[in-house]
Amino acid sequence: MGRLKEDQIKAAFLPHLHEGEALEYWAAGIKQPNLILIPLLGLIASMLLTKNYLVGLTDRRLVVLQVKSLGNAEVRQIVDYSLDELGQMETKMSNGMLFTHLRIDDSEKPFAAKFHRAFSKTNRPNAMAIGEAIISVGAS
Numbered sequence: 001m002g003r004l005k006e007d008q009i010k011a012a013f014l015p016h017l018h019e020g021e022a023l024e025y026w027a028a029g030i031k032q033p034n035l036i037l038i039p040l041l042g043l044i045a046s047m048l049l050t051k052n053y054l055v056g057l058t059d060r061r062l063v064v065l066q067v068k069s070l071g072n073a074e075v076r077q078i079v080d081y082s083l084d085e086l087g088q089m090e091t092k093m094s095n096g097m098l099f100t101h102l103r104i105d106d107s108e109k110p111f112a113a114k115f116h117r118a119f120s121k122t123n124r125p126n127a128m129a130i131g132e133a134i135i136s137v138g139a140s
Helices: 006-016 037-041 043-049 083-087 123-139
Strands: 023-031 051-058 061-069 072-082 090-095 099-105 111-116
Touching (some): 006 072
Antiparallel strands (some): 099 111
16 A cells, blocks of 8 residues: 555645635644554454544644545545634644644544654654644634
């Protein structure tokens, strides 16, 4: 399975952007089942339970596309948050050696994913820029 290229990722967002809206940053991330469950469920079940995301930030909102895999941009679900909405929610970002973690605590539309630095050269800096932007919206 190959990885999505930058132009494929941008193309996945195009049908979901509003008129005049431009994609500023994007990142590819995953949400895996709890690590304790992996030995219990097995590797194949864990792979099936892993959710793959493309997250994009525009000047107006955060767009989260759940995709089939990080090699196939077929969109399964779309969730978006206006920047005004994000200002009312608790948002968190953390950075480790390999991953940048983003979390939005919301009762209706919760979101959490981790973004691996090795996905692409721009994945980590873009994930960090998205995290900093959504945190600063809440702080202002």
